[in-house]
Structure formats: structure tokens, C-alpha cells
Amino acid sequence: MRTGVASKNLGLESRARDLQRALLLTYITLAWMTIEGAAALLLGWASKSLLLEAFGIDSLIELFSGGVLLWRLRVEVSGATTSEHVEAVEQRAARWVGYSLYALVVYVLFNSGYGILVVKRITDTHESVWGILIGVVAKIVMPILAAYKLKVATRLDSRALRADAVESIVCGYLSIVLIVGLAATRILGWWWLDSVAALALIPFIIKEARAAISGEPCSACDETRQHTPLER
Numbered sequence: 156m157r158t159g160v161a162s163k164n165l166g167l168e169s170r171a172r173d174l175q176r177a178l179l180l181t182y183i184t185l186a187w188m189t190i191e192g193a194a195a196l197l198l199g200w201a202s203k204s205l206l207l208e209a210f211g212i213d214s215l216i217e218l219f220s221g222g223v224l225l226w227r228l229r230v231e232v233s234g235a236t237t238s239e240h241v242e243a244v245e246q247r248a249a250r251w252v253g254y255s256l257y258a259l260v261v262y263v264l265f266n267s268g269y270g271i272l273v274v275k276r277i278t279d280t281h282e283s284v285w286g287i288l289i290g291v292v293a294k295i296v297m298p299i300l301a302a303y304k305l306k307v308a309t310r311l312d313s314r315a316l317r318a319d320a321v322e323s324i325v326c327g328y329l330s331i332v333l334i335v336g337l338a339a340t341r342i343l344g345w346w347w348l349d350s351v352a353a354l355a356l357i358p359f360i361i362k363e364a365r366a367a368i369s370g371e372p373c374s375a376c377d378e379t380r381q382h383t384p385l386e387r
């Protein structure tokens with residue numbers, strides 16, 4: 156009997172530690188997304204780069220996702236709730252993130268078409284250099300954060316944390332599109348390339364939205380999880 160109680164207490168202590176890890180990862184994500192989103196939007200406006208603007212808006216959506224996840228984690232950490240309520244929060248968090256991503260798809264479609272067919276926006280390549288730097292930093296930071304989130308999510312069996320990790324993985328992919336799109340526009344001088352590259356974000360965003368709403372696993376999650384160890 157004592158062994159069973161001790162084992163249960165050990166399990167609760169382990170979960171409490173993982174919840175604190177998840178909270179720390181969420182705070183780090185929120186801090187970085189605030190910096191990344193503000194910088195991308197300001198630089199996108201200054202350089203007339205739709206690609207940078209879309210990247211910045213995706214960062215704002217990740218801020219929303221992180222805020223929802225923070226709420227979900229704090230609900231459980233408070234201890235003043237039931238497992239059924241925690242699961243309900245998980246499901247709501249995933250749905251909200253998914254629907255907000257579909258809103259981003261609409262934004263990118265509208266603005267890409269508007270930029271190519273109507274105003275023919277020309278990107279300021281001088282300002283876009285800073286956008287490339289943002290993309291490089293995001294490509295380094297986000298996969299690392301995602302890998303840690305996935306490991307903690309597995310131990311917590313948290314669908315909401317997994318969905319947030321997928322956001323981070325996709326941000327890493329989007330940073331590649333951002334770097335390539337801005338660099339090619341700067342080197343080749345093709346004014347329309349920025350808007351076309353923004354359209355390349357859509358398949359990633361739709362896939363992420365579907366996974367968040369339905370709870371499907373992310374195809375890149377296992378690979379990312381294997382490359383960054385996290386001690387128990």
C-alpha cells in the first residue's frame with residue numbers, strides 16, 4: 156500500500172516538474188514571439204515586404220497560441236480543477252489555434268493577389284537584410300524550442316502543448332521560406348517574388364491548422380524530437 160502511495164506521489168512530483176518546464180518554455184516562446192513579431196511587422200511595413208508582414212502575423216498567431224497554452228498550464232498548476240476540465244481546456248486551445256491559422260491563410264491569399272495584380276509592391280532590399288537576419292535567428296531558435304516542447308508534451312500527454320510545438324516547427328520552416336524569398340528578391344530584383352514566396356507558406360499553415368483542430372500528429376515532430384535530448 157505504501158509502495159503504491161509513494162509511486163503515486165512520485166508521479167505527481169514528476170508531472171509538477173514537467174508542468175514547470177512547460178511554463179518556462181511557454182514564457183520563452185512568448186518573449187521571442189513578441190520580439191520577432193514586432194520586428195517582422197515593422198520591417199515588413201518599412202520594406203513593403205508581404206513576406207515579412209505574413210511572417211510577423213504568424214508570430215502574432217503564435218503569441219495567441221502561447222497565451223492560450225499559458226492559460227491551460229496555469230489551470231492545471233493551480234490544482235483547483237478536474238482532469239475533465241483540463242481536457243476541455245486542451246480541446247478549446249487546439250481549436251482556437253487552428254481557426255486563427257485559417258485566418259492567416261485568408262490574409263496571405265488576399266495580400267499576395269493584391270500585391271501581384273493591383274499595387275505591384277516593390278520590396279526595399281536594404282530593409283530586407285534585417286528580415287533575413289530575423290529568419291536566420293528563428294531558424295536556429297524555433298526547432299530547439301519545438302523539440303523540448305514535444306518531449307515535455309509527451310510526458311504530460313498534452314495535446315495543447317504538442318499543437319504549440321507544431322507552431323514552433325512550422326515557424327522554423329517559414330523562416331527558410333522567408334530567408335530564400337528575401338534573398339532572391341534582393342539578388343535577382345524580381346519584385347513579384349516576395350508575394351509568390353508568401354503563397355508558399357500556405358500549405359504549411361493549412362497543414363498546421365488541420366493538425367491543431369483534429370489532433371493529428373505532426374509529420375516533422377518525431378524527427379525534431381529525436382535531434383534534441385531532454386533529460387528526465
